[in-house]
Amino acid sequence: AQSVTQLGSHVSVSEGALVLLRCNYSSSVPPYLFWYVQYPNQGLQLLLKYTSAATLVKGINGFEAEFKKSETSFHLTKPSAHMSDAAEYFCAVSEIGANSKLTFGKGITLSVRP
């Protein structure tokens, strides 16, 4: 079985500040890991994914995440927050394989203060 833990429900940062959204996973086999973003009343958009290649993954909109097996973590970061980054962020895990189900964390709301 696999699971994702996203501690806290809300993160607030100032515009231009570092964004750090935490994600820890549990998986009995090597995982695929994902970060998705959801804007109000919209579906989810893929930010980035880890698929057992480079441990530091770069995604869209300046986001990146680092896979740390020893810490079972896949935290999402962005050096400088922009107002448009305000959204809901979901971390997700799946087993390796094209037909594996995705398990989502409960999500974190990111607010960006002017």
Place this chain on the structure above:
Amino acid sequence: GAVVSQHPSWVICKSGTSVKIECRSLDFQATTMFWYRQFPKQSLMLMATSNEGSKATYEQGVEKDKFLINHASLTLSTLTVTSAHPEDSSFYICSARVGAGANVLTFGAGSRLTVL
């Protein structure tokens, strides 16, 4: 890129009626689509996996007769909420797997159902 279109984006219906939500892959074929339900400020809960040409696979606790899923073609899956009740009000999101290899999903924009 791969696009999943979902319709309607919002619907209001009376209790006891049935509502159909469509999920289309616009520029690719999707043999498998997934239906999720999302409550306010909560994560996505997988309801069922829709397989083209065969029966859907439902997650534990999801009523098959309540949430009818049909995947009649490689580009269309439908979710019908039968005899809807207020507790069925939710945000329903479909997704499709894009390409082979990494388990990347493309999501529709979601359908907000309100049952009065």
